[in-house]
Amino acid sequence: MSDITPPGPEDYLAHLASDSARFVEVLRDTAPDAPVPSCPGWTTDDLLFHLAEVQRFWATVVGERLQTGEQAEAVTTERPEGRDTLLALFETSTHQLQSALRTTPPETPVWSWADEQTAAFSYRRQAHEALVHRIDAELTAGVDRRPVDRRFAADGVVEAIDVMYGEPQAWLEFRPEPGGVVGFVADDVGGRWVRAVGRAVGTSASGRAIDWRCFDHAAADAVPTVVVRGTAADLDCWLWNRPTVGPVTTEGDPSVLAAVRAVVEDGIQ
The missing domain is CATH 3.30.1050 (Nonspecific Lipid-transfer Protein; Chain A)
Known part of the structure; x- marks a missing residue:
């Protein structure tokens, strides 16, 4: 329990957009092979591809209203070569995810790996995914960490x-x-x-x-x-x-x- 009201769908979308933008902003000029201190064994480009792949996956799941795990397993993204193509993939993926969520009411039936089988799962999960990897990006780039909204952080704990x-x-x-x-x-x-x-x-x-x-x-x-x-x-x-x-x-x-x-x-x- 908390004294703060949990975020709503529009809050999640705002956090997803803000943290995704910050993520790519701080990685854009970071060396491709720089280590990610919070993800041992990963480099900058590994982190960049990971979030691009995750966001494209859920953009497809939500956008195409997938209903089964079998359908979701068929969604794959090939990793491109080169920094510019990775950046382009991320920009496209995050745009697709945000567009898919904005055009899909939270109560829409959509597959997920959790008990929650509506788009509401992806609103919340993808906002927090972007937050965690935004922090990874800031740590990798060696820049100041942007503060996390208290209400959003409390929801992240839950x-x-x-x-x-x-x-x-x-x-x-x-x-x-x-x-x-x-x-x-x-x-x-x-x-x-x-x-x-x-x-x-x-x-x-x-x-x-x-x-x-x-x-x-x-x-x-x-x-x-x-x-x-x-x-x-x-x-x-x-x-x-x-x-x-x-x-x-x-x-x-x-x-x-x-x-x-x-x-x-x-x-x-």
């Missing part, structure tokens, strides 16, 4: 713990860590989100064994045994394994804290 790292599907068994309750606290927005930490275990329809470290919703009266505290923007970065601007403090049961760190350290690019 998206990270509930979508990227949480809410295992119903066919998975959630096995909580003993005493595993974590509270994420962002005092700058009056935010406090309490979740259970553990593993989701099961077998997929294809027969693949799943054993996934994750968060899940805790009981209403659950008392955290670990507290992770910082500003909303810093908590968002911490959850994405990105450097924070200010301190993020952790306190509580060492074994539960280790479980929380294990979820985050599994990593998401």
Whole structure:
């Protein structure tokens, strides 16, 4: 929960546009082979292609109203050679994504890999994707990081713990860590989100064994045994394994804290 009202569709579109523009602005004059400090093993051009590919993928999913994972798997983007063609690909991809979202009401049925099967998923997910990689771009270019809107950052915390790292599907068994309750606290927005930490275990329809470290919703009266505290923007970065601007403090049961760190350290690019 937070004292701040979550962003709406127009807010997500504005953040997507702003952070995508900043992303390409700071990478345009950065050496193609410069390392991305927050994504080990990546170069500037790897980062540039990654976001171009992601945005083109979701532009197609939303724009063509794809309904199944099989349809989505057929969407591919070949990586072009050369900086100029990469920049052109990104500019085209981000324009296509923003246009697709602007012409698709959030409630429109559209496939996603999450439980949310409407375009609303892509409004939110792609805005936060652009934010995280905008920060990667600024770190790579060695320029000042633009501040993150507090309301958007608070939403990013919730998206990270509930979508990227949480809410295992119903066919998975959630096995909580003993005493595993974590509270994420962002005092700058009056935010406090309490979740259970553990593993989701099961077998997929294809027969693949799943054993996934994750968060899940805790009981209403659950008392955290670990507290992770910082500003909303810093908590968002911490959850994405990105450097924070200010301190993020952790306190509580060492074994539960280790479980929380294990979820985050599994990593998401």
